[in-house]
Amino acid sequence: xxxxxxKLNLADHTLDVEVKRCDYTQFDFSEVEDFxxxxxxGREYQFEAIKSTLIYLWGGIYPDITALAKKNFKxxxxxxxxxxxxxxxxxxxxxxxxxxxxxHMATGTGKxxxxxxxxxxxLVMGKVKRVLVxxxxxxxxxxxxxxxxxxxxxxxxxxxxxxxxxxxxxxxxIQLLNENDPITDNSVIIENINSIYNxxxxxxxxxxxxxxxxxxVLSDEVHHAYSHLKYGQDCLSLEDKEGRGEDRNERLWMKxxxxxxxxxxxIGFTGTPYNQDEYFADVIFDYSIRDAMNEKQIKKINPIIxxxxxxxxxxxxxxxxxxxxxxxxxxxxxxxxxEGGIPRLKPITVFIxxxxxxxxxxxxxxxxxxxxxxxxxxxxxxxxxxx
Numbered sequence: 001x002x003x004x005x006x007k008l009n010l011a012d013h014t015l016d017v018e019v020k021r022c023d024y025t026q027f028d029f030s031e032v033e034d035f036x037x038x039x040x041x042g043r044e045y046q047f048e049a050i051k052s053t054l055i056y057l058w059g060g061i062y063p064d065i066t067a068l069a070k071k072n073f074k075x076x077x078x079x080x081x082x083x084x085x086x087x088x089x090x091x092x093x094x095x096x097x098x099x100x101x102x103x104h105m106a107t108g109t110g111k112x113x114x115x116x117x118x119x120x121x122x123l124v125m126g127k128v129k130r131v132l133v134x135x136x137x138x139x140x141x142x143x144x145x146x147x148x149x150x151x152x153x154x155x156x157x158x159x160x161x162x163x164x165x166x167x168x169x170x171x172x173x174i175q176l177l178n179e180n181d182p183i184t185d186n187s188v189i190i191e192n193i194n195s196i197y198n199x200x201x202x203x204x205x206x207x208x209x210x211x212x213x214x215x216x217v218l219s220d221e222v223h224h225a226y227s228h229l230k231y232g233q234d235c236l237s238l239e240d241k242e243g244r245g246e247d248r249n250e251r252l253w254m255k256x257x258x259x260x261x262x263x264x265x266x267i268g269f270t271g272t273p274y275n276q277d278e279y280f281a282d283v284i285f286d287y288s289i290r291d292a293m294n295e296k297q298i299k300k301i302n303p304i305i306x307x308x309x310x311x312x313x314x315x316x317x318x319x320x321x322x323x324x325x326x327x328x329x330x331x332x333x334x335x336x337x338x339e340g341g342i343p344r345l346k347p348i349t350v351f352i353x354x355x356x357x358x359x360x361x362x363x364x365x366x367x368x369x370x371x372x373x374x375x376x377x378x379x380x381x382x383x384x385x386x387x
Contacts, residue, residue: 012078013279014286015068015101017052023060032121035164039117039152045287046110049103050117052285057099057118057216057265058127065282066096083281092281094229095257100266101284102222107271108348109287112148115218115269119188120152124169128216128265129185132208135192135220137249145220146190149176153188183207193225193253209262217257222268225253226275277355289352321369324349 022029029036029051040046055061062068073079073086083089090096105111119131133149135141152158153174162170175187179195183204195204208215219225228251257266271289273280328349351366353359374381 009078010104010279010283010286010288012076013082013281014104014283015065015072017056017068017284018061018071019052019055019059021059021061022055026060027055027058027125027127029055029059031166031169032125035121035161036117038161038164039113043110045105045291046114049105049114049285049287050121053101053103053114053118053267054121056101056284057122057267058125062099064097065093065100065284066090068101068284069093069096069282089281094226094254094282095266098264098266100268101282102226102268102270102273102280103285104273104280104283105269105271105285105287106289106291107350109271111220111269111271112145115145115220116149116152118267119149119216119218120174122216123174123186123188124165124172128214129187129212130183130208131188131216131218132204133188133190133218133220134196134253135190136224136253137192137194141220142190142192146176146178149188149190179204183210185212193249193256196252196256213262214264215262217263217266219253219257219266219268221270223270223272223274224250225257225268226280228254229275289350317365318369318372321366322373325370325373 019029032054033051036047036050040050056068069090070086073083073089079089083092094100103111103114105114115133119133122128123131133145135145152161153176172186175181175184177183177187177189179189179191181189183189189204189208191204228247257263267284273283351359351362353362371381375383
């Protein structure tokens with residue numbers, strides 16, 4: 001059994017892709033390097049995430065993640081110490097027979113830009129004809145990704161970026177589809193897992209693989225799907241229980257990934273690559289919250305709640321949450337840089353927890369504190385439920 005994640009240096013447990021071994025007859029990153037640099041806008045970690053993932057997917061280096069894992073097991077002592085044997089390590093790979101893996105990027109560091117670049121460049125370079133971008137049962141996440149893709153496929157920013165590509169890759173008409181559209185080639189389909197499994201057997205289930213046996217799948221917030229895998233001494237298995245509601249949907253997400261053999265390439269994205277307090281065994285790129293704070297890509301989180309007195313030890317949990325809310329709204333007013341009444345930036349507040357169970361408990365407590373706070377300060381929320 002592997003050790004608990006809080007003792008791990010994440011970089012020591014990331015599967016490094018040997019980008020210099022790329023077969024340039026199959027994929028030449030230099031053709032799209034200017035595009036990726038312009039999209040990343042000086043954020044080197046985004047550039048490296050896109051480069052490493054594209055070379056892993058299309059560079060002809062590895063047939064599957066098992067080959068990548070074996071290479072890393074031989075050279076990384078930390079992985080050897082954690083799993084004890086190569087066989088045990090390989091048993092902890094969720095999709096061992098695919099070119100699969102997880103990109104770990106801290107919340108607030110622009111994960112959606114990386115997802116867009118991988119999907120878009122895979123299509124325009126002719127590496128794949130269809131890309132499915134899956135997410136949890138959240139319309140907010142789905143709408144956010146759809147908006148980002150629409151902006152960079154059809155908007156001024158996207159047209160400007162196309163000028164950074166070689167002429168042969170410009171001007172491809174890429175369709176942005178959802179579950180109500182018949183799936184065709186040269187398309188990106190953005191949906192949540194409900195579009196794969198539902199009682200109506202909708203158009204994605206009917207046409208996703210029609211006349212196409214190779215669909216690139218990118219899963220945002222993939223920890224939701226991974227959370228239904230059980231770590232054991234002999235294997236990594238999917239939970240037997242069907243569950244209900246969101247729990248069921250997340251389990252079906254992983255079931256779809258593991259059982260659909262036509263998914264030959266799958267990359268997941270998350271800011272929390274943990275399951276049952278274990279760091280994922282298949283992370284291929286790591287940009288942690290510590291990295292982001294050290295490089296000032298996100299604000300350093302001050303563990304001391306700002307109150308007039310330094311003696312904050314007597315504050316209740318609700319009072320601490322209220323101070324966090326007040327600070328958050330002040331940051332929103334100060335940093336959102338409204339343009340015509342529409343915020344250009346969306347400041348976020350991140351809570352860091354040592355385990356998933358403590359994160360869940362704090363989430364429930366914070367939801368109650370937020371509801372109470374809004375009922376008191378916002379007349380429109382006076383009848384909001386208490387939790």
